[in-house]
Amino acid sequence: MYKAHFGLTEVPFGLTPNTQFYHPLVPHFEALQVLTTALAAGEGFIKVTGEVGTGKTLICRKLLNELGDNYVIAYLPNPYLTPNEIRAAIASELGIDASLDQHQLTEALNHRLIALSAEDKQVVLLIDEAQVLPHETLEALRLISNLETESKKLLQVVLFGQPELDTRLQQDNLRQLRQRITFSYQLRPLLANETSSYVEHRLTVSGYRGAPLFEAKALRLLHQASGGIPRLINILANKCLMLSYGENVRNINTKLVKLAIQDTESAIQPRNLRLPIMVAILVIEIIVVIWWFGESIL
Known part of the structure; x- marks a missing residue:
C-alpha cells in the first residue's frame, strides 16, 4: 500500500x-554463536529462551540456513505432541515411514541415526515453541537422545521456547533433562x-x-x-x-x-499519554466525592 x-x-x-531481514545485533548474534559452537562441540541438548517476539523463530530459521551439508535437520515448529507423535514426526523428517508401529518406528529411527552417523552426518532436531511440550514428550526426547557412539551423540536437540520453558525445567521430575542442557542462551530485548x-x-x-x-x-x-x-x-x-x-x-x-x-x-503507553487519562479519572473521583458529600449533608 x-x-x-x-x-x-x-x-x-x-x-x-x-531471514533476509536478519541483523546481527548483539543478542541475536550471540545466540547464533552459542548454537553453532554447541552443535560443533556435539552437545546433546541446547536451549534458547526469550519473551514473545524477541526473535527466537528468526534465529531458528537463520540457523537452518547456515548449517552445512554435514548436518541433517529435522524441524518441528508445532511440538504439542505426545511421545508417539513426536517419534513419528522425527521419523518423517528423516525420511522414515511414520505409519510403522511404535516398536518398528523406534528401531527404524535408531538404525537411521546410526546410518547417518556412518556417513559422517550429524542429525539436529530443532523444536520451536518448546515450552508447550508435554512432560512425557520431553522425557521421550531425552530417551531418544540417549543413542550415541563412543565419541558423539547421534541426535542433537535444540529447544527454542518462552521463559516458561525455564520454569518447567526447574521441576524435579525433569532434572535429568535439565542436566543434559550444557549450552543455553536467553534473548534480551x-x-x-x-x-x-x-x-x-x-x-x-x-x-x-x-x-x-x-x-x-x-x-x-x-x-x-x-x-x-x-x-x-x-x-x-x-x-x-x-x-x-x-x-x-x-x-x-x-x-x-x-x-x-x-x-x-x-x-507501553508513555507517561505523557497516560497523564490526561489519569487527570480525567482524578476529576471524576473528585466530582463523585463532592456529590456524595453533598448528598450526605442533605
Missing part, C-alpha cells in the same frame, strides 16, 4: 520471520541504539534510499513503547508508515508514533 510512497521494494516491518539500528536496517533491506524516515525523538519513543521487543517494534513501525502515507508525508515524527502507540494495546 505504501511501498511506492516511500520507494520500497517490499514491506519492511512484516511479522513473518524472514533490544537496547535503544539497537532499536534504531534495527529499524534503519529493515528499511534499507526493503529498498529505502534517502534521508532518515524516523526522527531521532520518534525512534526513542518507539523504543520506549516497544520495550525493545522486535515484533512490537515491527507492529508500531508499520503503523507509523501507514499513518505517514495517509497524511502524505515522508517522515515519521513523535506525533505519528504516539498515534501508533494509542492504536496498539500491547504497546
Whole structure:
C-alpha cells in the first residue's frame, strides 16, 4: 500500500520471520554463536529462551540456513505432541515411514541415526515453541537422545521456547533433562541504539534510499513503547508508515508514533499519554466525592 510512497521494494516491518531481514545485533548474534559452537562441540541438548517476539523463530530459521551439508535437520515448529507423535514426526523428517508401529518406528529411527552417523552426518532436531511440550514428550526426547557412539551423540536437540520453558525445567521430575542442557542462551530485548539500528536496517533491506524516515525523538519513543521487543517494534513501525502515507508525508515524527502507540494495546503507553487519562479519572473521583458529600449533608 505504501511501498511506492516511500520507494520500497517490499514491506519492511512484516511479522513473518524472514531471514533476509536478519541483523546481527548483539543478542541475536550471540545466540547464533552459542548454537553453532554447541552443535560443533556435539552437545546433546541446547536451549534458547526469550519473551514473545524477541526473535527466537528468526534465529531458528537463520540457523537452518547456515548449517552445512554435514548436518541433517529435522524441524518441528508445532511440538504439542505426545511421545508417539513426536517419534513419528522425527521419523518423517528423516525420511522414515511414520505409519510403522511404535516398536518398528523406534528401531527404524535408531538404525537411521546410526546410518547417518556412518556417513559422517550429524542429525539436529530443532523444536520451536518448546515450552508447550508435554512432560512425557520431553522425557521421550531425552530417551531418544540417549543413542550415541563412543565419541558423539547421534541426535542433537535444540529447544527454542518462552521463559516458561525455564520454569518447567526447574521441576524435579525433569532434572535429568535439565542436566543434559550444557549450552543455553536467553534473548534480551533490544537496547535503544539497537532499536534504531534495527529499524534503519529493515528499511534499507526493503529498498529505502534517502534521508532518515524516523526522527531521532520518534525512534526513542518507539523504543520506549516497544520495550525493545522486535515484533512490537515491527507492529508500531508499520503503523507509523501507514499513518505517514495517509497524511502524505515522508517522515515519521513523535506525533505519528504516539498515534501508533494509542492504536496498539500491547504497546507501553508513555507517561505523557497516560497523564490526561489519569487527570480525567482524578476529576471524576473528585466530582463523585463532592456529590456524595453533598448528598450526605442533605
